[in-house]
Structures are given as structure tokens and as C-alpha cells.
Amino acid sequence: MAKVVVVGGGAAGLMAAWRAASLGHTVTLLEANGRLGVKLRISGGGKCNITHAGSPKDLLAAFPRDQARFLRSALHAFDNGAVLALLKREGVETYTRDNGRVFPWDRPGSAAAVVAAFETLVRRAGVVVRTGTRVTALRGCAPRVEGLVLAGEQITADGYILATGGASYPETGTRGEVLGWLKGLGVTVRPWFPALAPIPLQHPHPAWEGVSLRGGELRLSAGPEGRRLAAFAGDVIFTKAGISGPAALELSQAAERARREGSAWLTYASLLEVPATVDATLQSDQRTSPRLQVSSWIQRYLPERLAEPLLLAAGMDPGLQLKDLPKGGRKTLVTLATGLPLGEPRIVPLARGEVAAGGVDLAAVDCATMALRGWENLRVCGELLDVDGPVGGYNLQAAFSTGYAAGSLM
Ligand SMILES: Cc1cc2nc3c(=O)[nH]c(=O)nc-3n(C[C@H](O)[C@H](O)[C@H](O)COP(=O)(O)OP(=O)(O)OC[C@H]3O[C@@H](n4cnc5c(N)ncnc54)[C@H](O)[C@@H]3O)c2cc1C
Structure with a gap:
């Protein structure tokens, strides 16, 4: 022995x-x-x-x-x-x-x-x-x-x-x-x-800490318009510095690799809603609920805390009624409802x-x-x-x- x-x-x-x-x-x-x-x-x-x-x-x-x-x-x-x-x-x-x-x-x-x-x-x-x-x-x-x-x-x-x-x-x-x-x-x-680490973001949203995105997948691409590198279906939770939750953890290794290679971009995309269907719903809502405010409408697709700031960031008045949507306004709403750009990741910490x-x-x-x-x-x-x-x-x-x-x- x-x-x-x-x-x-x-x-x-x-x-x-x-x-x-x-x-x-x-x-x-x-x-x-x-x-x-x-x-x-x-x-x-x-x-x-x-x-x-x-x-x-x-x-x-x-x-x-x-x-x-x-x-x-x-x-x-x-x-x-x-x-x-x-x-x-x-x-x-x-x-x-x-x-x-x-x-x-x-x-x-x-x-x-x-x-x-x-x-x-x-x-x-x-x-x-x-x-x-x-x-x-x-x-x-x-x-x-x-x-x-x-x-x-x-x-x-x-x-x-x-x-x-x-x-x-x-x-x-x-x-x-x-x-x-x-x-x-x-x-x-x-x-x-x-x-399997949380992903810090270049432009985090500390005010959204604790808010979850559900029913979709986190996508990693080589830049905002770049090719898709990886995706993981699951929830994402905002943290002070970026995002965590199952999808963020699973994608963290790929995100860090892409970041080191020079181009990484994250988006949370809905898996339940496709742009064409959301657009059809929006057009129908414009006819049936013309006075509905865009901030209320978008909350069907996004958590309440995110609605106003995202509309403002997209240059749209949250109090705008559906009947008054300007040219291009429908596209803005459909884009927000089906995919939320999270932007570039920062260094994913080995220690976490x-x-x-x-x-x-x-x-x-x-x-x-x-x-x-x-x-x-x-x-x-x-x-x-x-x-x-x-x-x-x-x-x-x-x-x-x-x-x-x-x-x-x-
Ligand atoms: C927060 C967290 C939650 C997790 N949850 C899960 C989970 O629920 N399920 C799951 O499957 N996995 C989970 N994991 C992963 C899992 O814990 C690890 O993969 C697993 O513990 C690895 O086992 P190991 O024995 O190889 O290493 P460890 O469990 O890390 O043990 C290595 C040990 O070696 C000792 N050591 C290191 N260097 C020296 C040295 N020079 N001299 C003497 N001793 C030394 C360390 O002190 C340590 O105790 C989690 C990890 C973390 C960090």
C-alpha cells in the first residue's frame, strides 16, 4: 500500500x-x-x-x-x-x-x-x-x-x-x-x-439594479451590426455594474473572448415576439386604442422601470399617444419591444x-x-x-x- x-x-x-x-x-x-x-x-x-x-x-x-x-x-x-x-x-x-x-x-x-x-x-x-x-x-x-x-x-x-x-x-x-x-x-x-461570471457593461444602468429580463435570449455579436457569435436563452438581471443571471453567466466566457478579440456587443432579444407580429399588434392598437401612451404600450414588452428611460434614450416622448406616432416611431417601438441593446461588455472578472x-x-x-x-x-x-x-x-x-x-x- x-x-x-x-x-x-x-x-x-x-x-x-x-x-x-x-x-x-x-x-x-x-x-x-x-x-x-x-x-x-x-x-x-x-x-x-x-x-x-x-x-x-x-x-x-x-x-x-x-x-x-x-x-x-x-x-x-x-x-x-x-x-x-x-x-x-x-x-x-x-x-x-x-x-x-x-x-x-x-x-x-x-x-x-x-x-x-x-x-x-x-x-x-x-x-x-x-x-x-x-x-x-x-x-x-x-x-x-x-x-x-x-x-x-x-x-x-x-x-x-x-x-x-x-x-x-x-x-x-x-x-x-x-x-x-x-x-x-x-x-x-x-x-x-x-x-460563469457576471458581465460588467461599458455603459451600465445602476438605476435598473435588480430588474429582470425574461422570456428571451442574450445574444453576443461582433459589434452592433456584426455577425452573431453566441446566444443563450434565459433570464438576465441588471446589476450595478452590468448584468448577471443564468444567460449572462453562461455567455460570459464567450463575451470575454470576443471582447479580447476586439468586438463584442450584447443584446437581449425576445423569443416570444418577432418584429412582424409586434408591428401588426402596434398597428391594430393604433386603430383600437389611439390615445394609449407609448410608455404604457411598451410595458407589455419591457419591465416598467425600463420603459421611460428607454423611450427617452430613443428620442421619444413617453407621454406620446399611439395616434401621434411620428414617421419612424413604429419602427423604434418595435425594435425596443423585440430586442434591447445592452452594448459592449467590460472585462469579465476571473475572480467572480x-x-x-x-x-x-x-x-x-x-x-x-x-x-x-x-x-x-x-x-x-x-x-x-x-x-x-x-x-x-x-x-x-x-x-x-x-x-x-x-x-x-x-
Ligand atoms: C459561488 C459559487 C457557487 C457554485 N455553485 C455550484 C453549484 O451549486 N454546483 C456546481 O456543480 N458547481 C458550483 N460551483 C463550482 C464548484 O464549486 C467548483 O467547480 C468545485 O468546487 C471545484 O472543486 P475542486 O475540488 O476542484 O476545487 P475547490 O472546491 O475549489 O477546492 C480546492 C481546494 O484546494 C485548496 N488549495 C488550493 N491551493 C492550495 C495549496 N497550494 N495548498 C493547499 N491547499 C490548496 C483550496 O483552499 C480549496 O479548498 C460554484 C462555484 C462558486 C464559486
Whole structure:
């Protein structure tokens, strides 16, 4: 049996440590924070969206194709059912929402219950847990790691599993520095990149903070008249600095890429209303309700707080009656009702992403064992890998599955 050190006490590291110890290895788990699972505790707004319902094939379909190919073996070996069965054994009951997201039964601190279950699992399996212990360097060169440097100490083992997470929410312990060490050792890595983050806008609308846009899709194009680059159907919520909400998070990575390439433009477009239908409705309303004010009319399509400022910005008096619409006024109203220009994004913050894209290049890793190619005693798992799924429990599932694979040492 081997002496194994796991670095990082998050979803992937806890799983890897438990699995390796369950197989009889002598495992030490090193965690920089004073307690385990800090990011797990804030996941899903403290409720922890543990995983997503569906077959492994369904889950894999949510990831970009290269990531899905990489995850296939690990997910089949330890899927969502296996995670939930393990938690159930420790008393964590779960339920599935209509949208497929799986959560522990609602009660305050349900994410903490998931962490507590994992703490019990690792301690019962005999893992030595050292919290408040940040690894500061990795010693060795391919094909072997020779040791890890901690403050004032060096630690050696037969095998090393790195589960140090991504680089977002650095206050949760994930500073992303381990990627730099691996790069220095010749491992192919992809730089950290923001993902699943709110999008700040060049011209934000702080007065609209909290207002939601619903029933449409957020579109990203290369400039106001440029070609469509990406779109995501879902709600958007205005924040002080820009936009958040499901559609904004999902499009944030593409928006930042487009911004860096020089041209990015965001629009929220209605999926329920097409210009021709809205125009026909408007013409009919002009006949049947000629005295209706444009500000009241547009509120059928836009939140109340947005109506007046948008009409004014478009050069139209909100008190204007439908019968008095000037030439071109119909087009202005139809455009506002069917698509709201949000304009150019500003830098999407890496630190505020629910995940960080980038990480260890998947081609450098054996997808069945998470062993780094060219190394005899080094494995990586979790968000440290170049894996970033959408919102919905996919990222934790990827961390659990790859952690399990990494801990499955012979
Ligand atoms: C606000 C928020 C909400 C989220 N909600 C969800 C959700 O509901 N569902 C979902 O699927 N995903 C969610 N995610 C994403 C998910 O939490 C992560 O993808 C997942 O936790 C990654 O697991 P990990 O074990 O790889 O990394 P982490 O959980 O981040 O764990 C890595 C650990 O390594 C430690 N560490 C780092 N460097 C060192 C070092 N040098 N020495 C020692 N220790 C070190 C860190 O302190 C950290 O505890 C959310 C993320 C955020 C930020």
C-alpha cells in the first residue's frame, strides 16, 4: 500500500482522499483553509447543487465536446447516482428540481451538510487531515515528484494528487498558483480564463439594479451590426455594474473572448415576439386604442422601470399617444419591444466566476486515472483540469468523478 498526499480539500480532493484511503492507502489531505470544503459550502448559494439528473450521456452532453470525451470514462466509473448513494449513506437526502438540478433537502446550510458527510467519510477511512496547510512548492522533475514544500517543512510520499481547484473566488483558497508550478515542470496548461461570471457593461444602468429580463435570449455579436457569435436563452438581471443571471453567466466566457478579440456587443432579444407580429399588434392598437401612451404600450414588452428611460434614450416622448406616432416611431417601438441593446461588455472578472476555464491541458492527462502523462506519481483532478461545465451541478459532478478516478490507485 502506498503513502499518498492529496493537496486541496474541496470536492475533488475529498473524494480522491476518501477513495484512496478506502482502497487501503495511507492518505494525508492538505488544505490551505482552516476548514474543509470552503467553496462547496458557498456552492448553489449555500444550498449546493450537487449534481444533475440524467444518464452519463445526458450529463456529458452539457460539456464542450473535448471535455465530454475526456470525462466519459471517469463519469461512467462514478456517476451522479454513485455520488448521491454515497451521500445518502451518510444521511444526506436529496431531491431533484424540475430543471434537473439535484440539491440536498432544503434547509439552512444544506451545503454544509454535504461537506460534513465528506468529512465523516474521509476521517472514517483513516485520512489524516491537515487544514491551515498551504503547499508552497512542488519539488521534482518528470517522471517523479520528490516532495511538497509547506511552510517550514517538506513532505514526501509515494504518490501525489493535486486537487487545488481553479482561480476564481480566491478568498476561498483557490489562487490558481499550482497551474504555474506545473507549467514550470513542463506540463501543458491553458491559462485561467473567466467563466460563469457576471458581465460588467461599458455603459451600465445602476438605476435598473435588480430588474429582470425574461422570456428571451442574450445574444453576443461582433459589434452592433456584426455577425452573431453566441446566444443563450434565459433570464438576465441588471446589476450595478452590468448584468448577471443564468444567460449572462453562461455567455460570459464567450463575451470575454470576443471582447479580447476586439468586438463584442450584447443584446437581449425576445423569443416570444418577432418584429412582424409586434408591428401588426402596434398597428391594430393604433386603430383600437389611439390615445394609449407609448410608455404604457411598451410595458407589455419591457419591465416598467425600463420603459421611460428607454423611450427617452430613443428620442421619444413617453407621454406620446399611439395616434401621434411620428414617421419612424413604429419602427423604434418595435425594435425596443423585440430586442434591447445592452452594448459592449467590460472585462469579465476571473475572480467572480463560478468556475475558472483553463487549467491542465486534457491531452496531458490519462482520462481513466487522472495521471499526468510522463509522470509516475502525479495525478490531477477537479477544476484544476481544463474542464468547465455550465451551471446546474455539472462542475461538482466533474470534480467528484475525476476525484474518484484520481483516488483509484492500484
Ligand atoms: C459561488 C459559487 C457557487 C457554485 N455553485 C455550484 C453549484 O451549486 N454546483 C456546481 O456543480 N458547481 C458550483 N460551483 C463550482 C464548484 O464549486 C467548483 O467547480 C468545485 O468546487 C471545484 O472543486 P475542486 O475540488 O476542484 O476545487 P475547490 O472546491 O475549489 O477546492 C480546492 C481546494 O484546494 C485548496 N488549495 C488550493 N491551493 C492550495 C495549496 N497550494 N495548498 C493547499 N491547499 C490548496 C483550496 O483552499 C480549496 O479548498 C460554484 C462555484 C462558486 C464559486
